[in-house]
Amino acid sequence: xxxxxxxxxxxxxxxxxxxxxxxxxxxxxxxxxxxxxxxxxxxxxxxxxxxxxxxxxxxxxxxxxxxxxxxxxxxxxxxxxxxxxxxxxxxxxxxxxxxxxxxxxxxxxxxxxxxxxxxxxxxxxxxxxxxxxxxxxxxxxxxxxxxxxxxxxxxxxxxxxxxxxxxxxxxxxxxxxxxxxxxxxxxxxxxxxxxxxxxxxxxxxxxxxxxxxxxxxxxxxxxxxxxxxxxxxxxxxxxxxxxxxxxxxxxxxxxxxxxxxxxxxxxxxxxxxxxxxxxxxxxxxxxxxxxxxxxxxxxxxxxxxxxxxxxxxxxxxxxxxxxxxxxxxxxxxxxxxxxxxxxxxxxxxxxxxxxxxxxxxxxxxxxxxxxxxxxxxxxxxxxxxxxxxxxxxxxxxxxxxxxxxxxxxxxxxxxxxxxxxxxxxxxxxxxxxxxxxxxxxxxxxxxxxxxxxxxxxxxxxxxxxxxxxxxxxxxxxxxxxxxxxxxxxxxxxxxxxxxxxxxxxxxxxxxxxxxxxxxxxxxxxxxxxxxxxxxxxxxxxxxxxxxxxxxxxxxxxxxxxxxx
Amino acid sequence: xxxxxxxxxxxxxxxxxxxxxxxxxxxxxxxxxxxxxxxxxxxxxxxxxxxxxxxxxxxxxxxxxxxxxxxxxxxxxxxxxxxxxxxxxxxxxxxxxxxxxxxxxxxxxxxxxxxxxxxxxxxxxxxxxxxxxxxxxxxxxxxxxxxxxxxxxxxxxxxxxxxxxxxxxxxxxxxxxxxxxxxxxxxxxxxxxxxxxxxxxxxxxxxxxxxxxxxxxxxxxxxxxxxxxxxxxxxxxxxxxxxxxxxxxxxxxxxxxxxxxxxxxxxxxxxxxxxxxxxxxxxxxxxxxxxxxxxxxxxxxxxxxxxxxxxxxxxxxxxxxxxxxxxxxxxxxxxxxxxxxxx
Numbered sequence: 001x002x003x004x005x006x007x008x009x010x011x012x013x014x015x016x017x018x019x020x021x022x023x024x025x026x027x028x029x030x031x032x033x034x035x036x037x038x039x040x041x042x043x044x045x046x047x048x049x050x051x052x053x054x055x056x057x058x059x060x061x062x063x064x065x066x067x068x069x070x071x072x073x074x075x076x077x078x079x080x081x082x083x084x085x086x087x088x089x090x091x092x093x094x095x096x097x098x099x100x101x102x103x104x105x106x107x108x109x110x111x112x113x114x115x116x117x118x119x120x121x122x123x124x125x126x127x128x129x130x131x132x133x134x135x136x137x138x139x140x141x142x143x144x145x146x147x148x149x150x151x152x153x154x155x156x157x158x159x160x161x162x163x164x165x166x167x168x169x170x171x172x173x174x175x176x177x178x179x180x181x182x183x184x185x186x187x188x189x190x191x192x193x194x195x196x197x198x199x200x201x202x203x204x205x206x207x208x209x210x211x212x213x214x215x216x217x218x219x220x221x222x223x224x225x226x227x228x229x230x231x232x233x234x235x236x237x238x239x240x241x242x243x244x245x246x247x248x249x250x251x252x253x254x255x256x257x258x259x260x261x262x263x264x265x266x267x268x269x270x271x272x273x274x275x276x277x278x279x280x281x282x283x284x285x286x287x288x289x290x291x292x293x294x295x296x297x298x299x300x301x302x303x304x305x306x307x308x309x310x311x312x313x314x315x316x317x318x319x320x321x322x323x324x325x326x327x328x329x330x331x332x333x334x335x336x337x338x339x340x341x342x343x344x345x346x347x348x349x350x351x352x353x354x355x356x357x358x359x360x361x362x363x364x365x366x367x368x369x370x371x372x373x374x375x376x377x378x379x380x381x382x383x384x385x386x387x388x389x390x391x392x393x394x395x396x397x398x399x400x401x402x403x404x405x406x407x408x409x410x411x412x413x414x415x416x417x418x419x420x421x422x423x424x425x426x427x428x429x430x431x432x433x434x435x436x437x438x439x440x441x442x443x444x445x446x447x448x449x450x451x452x453x454x455x456x457x458x459x460x461x462x463x464x465x466x467x468x469x470x471x472x473x474x475x476x477x478x479x480x481x482x483x484x485x486x487x488x489x490x491x492x493x494x495x496x497x498x499x500x501x502x503x504x505x506x507x508x509x510x511x512x513x514x515x516x517x518x519x520x521x522x523x524x525x526x527x528x529x530x531x532x533x534x535x536x537x538x539x540x541x542x543x544x545x546x547x548x549x550x551x552x553x554x555x556x557x558x559x560x561x562x563x564x
Numbered sequence: 565x566x567x568x569x570x571x572x573x574x575x576x577x578x579x580x581x582x583x584x585x586x587x588x589x590x591x592x593x594x595x596x597x598x599x600x601x602x603x604x605x606x607x608x609x610x611x612x613x614x615x616x617x618x619x620x621x622x623x624x625x626x627x628x629x630x631x632x633x634x635x636x637x638x639x640x641x642x643x644x645x646x647x648x649x650x651x652x653x654x655x656x657x658x659x660x661x662x663x664x665x666x667x668x669x670x671x672x673x674x675x676x677x678x679x680x681x682x683x684x685x686x687x688x689x690x691x692x693x694x695x696x697x698x699x700x701x702x703x704x705x706x707x708x709x710x711x712x713x714x715x716x717x718x719x720x721x722x723x724x725x726x727x728x729x730x731x732x733x734x735x736x737x738x739x740x741x742x743x744x745x746x747x748x749x750x751x752x753x754x755x756x757x758x759x760x761x762x763x764x765x766x767x768x769x770x771x772x773x774x775x776x777x778x779x780x781x782x783x784x785x786x787x788x789x790x791x792x793x794x795x796x797x798x799x800x801x802x803x804x805x806x807x808x809x810x811x812x813x814x815x816x817x818x819x820x821x822x823x824x825x826x827x828x829x830x831x832x833x834x835x836x837x838x839x840x841x842x843x844x845x846x847x848x849x850x851x852x853x854x855x856x857x858x859x860x861x862x863x864x865x866x867x868x869x870x871x872x873x874x875x876x877x878x879x880x881x882x883x884x885x886x887x888x889x890x891x892x893x894x895x896x897x898x899x900x901x902x903x904x905x906x907x
Contacts, residue, residue, distance in 0.1 A: 457654035460617055463641040464648050465668035475667070479658045542587070 009151040011381065012469045019378045022371050023393045026437040037411050041248035050249050059234040060256065066147045066219065066230060067212035067260075073152020074208040077305065078159030079201065084298055086167040087193065088291050096110055098549070099306055100495065104157035105541050107498035108217030109519050110534040111154055114313035116221065117320040119529060124323045126326070128330040142226035147219050159204035159210060166200020167193070185289050192222035202271040203542060210264035213257060214401020216501040217282045221522060226337045231257050232403040232501065239505055247411060254407040258400055265399055314538065321531035339532035352510065353517035356428065360494035360513065364435040365489040368443040371436075372488065375444055380451035382398040388530060391448070398441035402501030409434045409506060426508040432501045442495055443488040448531075449556045450484030451460065451477075483554040490551075494544040498537060566628025567593050568614070568723060568755055574622035575609050583609045586623070587781045589774060596749050596756045597784075598770035600763055600802065606779040607759045611725050614757065614759075615648055616641035627722060641720045647727040647754075648847040651732065653708045655700035661711050662687070662696040668719045681792040689751065690744065706737040713748055724748075726758040730765060741906035744769055763803055767791065775799045792904060793819070800844040800907045807907065813841035826901045830857060830879075842907040847872070849902040850885035856900035859883065861891045875899060 001329045001480050050056055085093050102116035103111060111395055117123055126132035140146060170193060178188045216232040223233055235253045289297055322335040345348040375394070379387045397405050413430050416423040424430045458480065478485070500515030507516045514537060521530035552560045568591040574584040584606040591597050599607040612618045616638060624634040632639050647668075655664050663670075666683040674682070687693045689854060690710035700708055711727060716724050727743070731739045746769060749756055760766050766773050766785040774784040775798070783795045794800040800808055811826070812834040821829075821843075828834060859875040862882070871890055875883040875897065885899060 325633045455652055455654065457650040458656060459650050460615070460641070461648065461650060461654035461715075462656075462667070463617075464615060464644070464646055466645075466671040467667075468642055471671060475670075476656055480656070531623075 011378065012018050014380060015374060015469075019375050019390065022375065023390065026433075026440055027393045027397050030360035030405065030412050030437060031400075033412045034251055034254065034258075034404070037247065037251040041251060043052065049245060050252055055234065056253070059229045059231050062147075062219075062223070063213055063230040063232075063257075063260070066144055066151055067209050069145070069148035070151030070155065070212040071205050073149055074156040074159045075201070075205050076311070077317065078204060078208075079151065079163055081165035081302065081305075082160045082167065084302060086164050087189070087426070088289050088296060088298065090291070090302065091295075096302055096306070098545070099310060100160060100170045101157050101545075102310060102542070103154050105203050105494065105498070105545060106538055107515055107518070107534075108150075108154055108215055108498055109221055109500050109515060109522075110217075110537055111313070111499075111524055112141075112150055112218045112221035113320075113518070113530055113534055114317035115146075115150055115528075118313050118316035122318040123316060124330045125312075127526060128319060139225075141222050142228075143187065143222075144228060147222050147228070147230070150218045150222065151215055152208075154215070154218065155208040155211045156209045156309075159201070162204030162207060163197060163200040167202075169293055170196055170367045184322055187291070199271045203268045204273070205277070206264045206268035210261045210399075210401075211319075213260045213264065214403060214501070215405055216401075216504060217519070220504070220519065231260075232401065235403055236504060247414070250407050251411060256402040256403050261400055261404075274557065300309055317534055317538070318529050320528055321535050332534035339528045340536075343529055343533045343536070346509075347529070348498070349512065350517050350521075350529070353514050353533075355510050356431075356511060357514040360428065360431055360435060361493045363432060364496050365443070365492040366438060367432075368492055369447075370483055372440070372443040373473075373481070376447035376451045376481075377473075377477065379448045380454070381456075387448075391444070394444050395441045397437045398439065402438060402499065403439050403505065405434060405504045408507035409437070409502075426511075428511045431503055431506050431511060431513070434506055435496050435499070436556065438499075438502055439492045440498055443492050446484040446488045446491070446555065447481060450481040453556050454480055483551055484556060487548060487551055487555050487560065489547050490544055492543065494548075498541065521523045566630070567591065567626075568757075569626040570610070570614070570623070571626065572623040573610065573613060573620050573625065575606070575618060577623045582621075582779055584613070585779045587779075588623075588777070589781060589784060591755055591757065591772070594753050594755060595867055596758065596769060596771045597757045597759060598766035598773045599776060599778035600766040600773055601738055601761065603761055604823070605776045605839055606774050607761075608727060608742045610776070611727055611757060614723065615646055615725055630854070645719065645721050646723045646725060647719060647721040648727065649709070649712045649716060649729045651728045653700075653712045655711055655715075657700055661692065661698050661700065661702075661703070664700065665714045665718055668715065673717070677710055679732065682718050686717040689717055689748075690714045705733055707740060709733065709741060710744065711752060713744065717748065717752060717790050720752070721754055724752065724756045726756065728759055728761070730762075731883075733891070745769055749797055769802075773803075775802060777802075777822070792825055794844065794907060796907055797842055800842070800905075804846065805884060806844050806846045807882055808849050809843045809845060809881050809883070809904070810840050811843045811904070813839065813843070813906055814840075821904045821906070823900050826904055843904040844907055845904050846884060847884040847902055847905070850875070850883055851900045852885060852887055852897050853900055854898060856898040859897050859899050861895040861897060862892060864891050866890070 081096075084090055085097055085100075090096065094362060116139065119124060119141055121133045121135050121137050123132050127547070141150070175188055175192060178192050179185075183191065214232060215230075216236065219228070219230040220236065221232045223229060224237075229237060231253055235250050235257075238249050242538050257346065319330050321339050322337070323330045324334050324336050324338065345351075346352075379390050382390070409430055410425070413423065413425045413433070424433070454477070458476060459472055462476045467475060497514060499513065503513040503516050504519065507513060512520065514533065518530050518537070521527075521533065548560050567900055570587055570589040572592075573584060573587040573589075574582060575584040587606075587610055589597075599610060601607045604641055604737075607807050609618060613620050613633065616633065618631055620635060622635060625632040625638075627644075627775050630639075632644060650856065656667070659667065662683050665686050669679045669682060683696070684693060687696055690713050692707060692710055692714065694702065695707065695711075700711065703711065712729075729745075730741055734742060742765065745756075745758075750768075758766070758769060770787060772784060773787050773790050775782045775790070777798045783790060783799050785793070790799070791804050794803050799807060800806065811829045813821075813829070814825070859877050861873055862876045863874040865872045870886045870888060873885045873887055873891055877883060891897065
């Protein structure tokens with residue numbers, strides 16, 4: 001009496017096809033469309049006009065130089081923070097590390113705005129203390145050097161994290177063995193620790209480079225006023241002055257960015273091969289060296305750097321947001337919260353932006369959760385190769401700069417959808433699609449690693465108890481991965497809410513996001529409104545990071561990006 | 565309930581070497597079968613095929629007339645009415661002890677009253693009724709194991725599977741849990757299959773012992789039978805203590821030989837006439853006395869109740885023996901082999 005006969009698999013039949021179609025839709029389809037358009041326009045000679053355009057070569061050169069110098073800055077700052085905070089007996093490590101991670105989570109255009117507010121002739125902060133340069137003198141940050149410096153500050157945490165992970169994974173007994181063989185602390189550092197930590201250094205540098213290449217917010221705010229274009233801002237400019245060759249041009253340009261990024265990612269992959277630095281995290285602490293007399297000096301130095309790259313710019317941002325009008329000196333008497341009232345209560349543009357960003361981010365965070373819980377389950381239950389393939393397909397849209405994905409979405413949705421005959425181009429839906437595609441990996445990572453850490457027998461016991469797939473998911477699996485799911489939601493919300501690059505190309509009237517609103521306010525000269533909005537965004541970031549920090553102890557290792 | 569039948573069961577994970585090959589086995593209703601073998605012999609794979617976590621690559625599994633699995637299709641584990649005790653206990657950390665035990669009933673949609681009553685009964689049976697509201701994390705290893713058992717008890721399963729359930733417990737707890745398992749078997753009347761690599765555990769608990777090695781089933785028999793009459797070198801070496809000698813065995817049907825026969829085998833004439841056979845000699849069948857074979861003591865270990873000796877015979881073969889008197893290494897003794905079993 002054969003009944004209930006099914007294939008021998010714990011997954012329902014629809015699950016794997018579902019995961020594959022999601023990956024196809026969110027990853028293969030847009031990037032494939034971009035690749036096809038790029039190749040076709042190259043074949044048809046569409047690239048000729050672009051290739052003979054000196055603007056392209058200048059932009060390429062600018063991208064390379066700013067990215068490279070930015071990388072050097074990141075390596076210098078991130079490297080010293082990682083070494084000092086990981087290996088030495090510095091006090092207040094937690095708060096130093098937390099503050100140091102902030103630049104990574106603050107949107108780049110906000111970083112740029114705050115630095116602009118800090119330096120230059122119209123700096124409210126400098127005026128308030130009477131140190132502003134005379135009017136008419138140039139803003140020093142509107143330059144290649146300025147862009148590189150800010151890129152470096154923004155991405156220094158990437159180097160910090162990669163190097164720190166490498167340092168924490170060092171075998172403590174190896175260091176102790178070296179000490180017992182008679183090596184001094186300095187010799188151990190030079191002969192054992194630094195050589196072993198080199199891959200982490202190189203990987204962090206490569207990541208910082210890739211991130212610099214794709215950065216839009218900083219060169220947009222610092223470069224465009226001085227007519228310094230990088231590849232992402234060139235795409236933006238080409239797109240703004242729409243012409244017949246625009247699609248071909250931007251697909252080639254984003255292809256170029258993609259190539260540069262892939263080159264960087266390959267370097268990273270190569271140096272980290274066989275060593276997943278996100279998972280290795282020894283519970284035992286690395287040996288801590290005594291700084292003795294140098295401790296106070298080092299601590300002061302660290303705090304000075306933080307003051308310079310984080311606290312002063314943020315103070316400048318707050319100062320600008322409180323100033324009654326652009327250029328008016330700020331004092332206790334003139335300070336006003338007018339700008340905050342304006343962005344929160346009066347301006348319909350900023351109110352729409354709040355609604356759009358928060359709505360989009362919530363929809364993305366929770367919508368992706370539905371997908372990634374199923375996908376994470378499949379990843380954890382499949383063989384190594386299949387899991388790696390799914391992970392890679394989900395990672396690519398996130399690893400590539402947002403501008404590339406935005407162009408891919410434009411190309412994909414410029415024409416009306418085939419079956420339905422409606423176009424989502426110019427609506428909020430194209431943004432939602434791009435967010436889904438871009439942040440799939442952000443949501444998948446914590447959930448997949450939580451599923452992987454789960455003892456499979458917990459699910460098997462539920463199967464023998466008679467629970468079908470949906471039941472097991474609801475009663476057993478989802479409650480067990482809930483902390484990771486919470487982290488995934490917060491992370492996606494955090495990143496999506498601050499996002500500018502994707503929405504800069506995809507927004508249109510009524511669908512602007514917070515990132516776009518800040519950029520546009522600054523572009524139209526409402527510097528104090530842009531600052532007020534930025535202060536609110538930074539506040540939101542800090543609150544979210546604290547929420548994650550509270551969850552951190554219940555999460556798998558590597559989920560909270562600034563903890564390793 | 566019905567007989568569980570494995571018919572020519574095989575499993576190949578595609579690693580080049582099949583994990584299980586051609587295992588055929590009938591487990592009588594209400595029987596307690598121990599699946600014994602060294603680690604990696606395929607015993608856990610057999611258990612997982614019975615549970616429905618793996619699909620056989622060949623062969624079939626029946627529960628009575630009900631075809632549970634073959635190459636093409638299988639009944640998913642959630643429909644099999646089986647229960648399992650996992651090596652890691654597999655208790656759900658987010659549920660209380662009572663919720664863990666009652667989950668199979670919740671899934672089956674039982675009424676609250678009935679469920680509470682059954683949970684209470686099951687927890688009483690494993691003497692954990694006072695812990696119903698605790699979380700698994702607050703319990704000791706042995707208590708967790710008993711919760712896992714209680715979870716098996718509630719649904720009156722046809723088959724209960726136990727995957728090395730005592731591997732993570734210390735020696736003292738093991739004995740206590742063995743007692744609990746025996747009680748559990750008597751109470752539930754379910755067919756039980758117990759995977760272990762510990763032969764003492766298998767012999768102490770099971771009504772039948774099945775020995776596996778390298779994916780193959782070597783012998784199935786009740787514990788006394790498999791101890792007295794093991795088939796082949798592997799089973800002989802795995803079950804109980806003993807030494808395997810290579811002796812010139814006379815051409816006769818009997819597989820058991822006493823001293824009068826064995827003495828002949830050591831006479832010089834025997835070497836020319838017969839073919840050699842593997843013979844298992846248990847240490848308790850080796851008597852040290854004034855007559856018998858000359859031997860040298862190679863190793864002596866005091867085990868408390870007795871001294872365990874390793875002897876070396878004149879022809880170089882080794883024997884195990886027990887003695888009530890201490891012996892030094894190198895002492896010369898004489899040994900009578902009271903009984904031997906041709907493998």
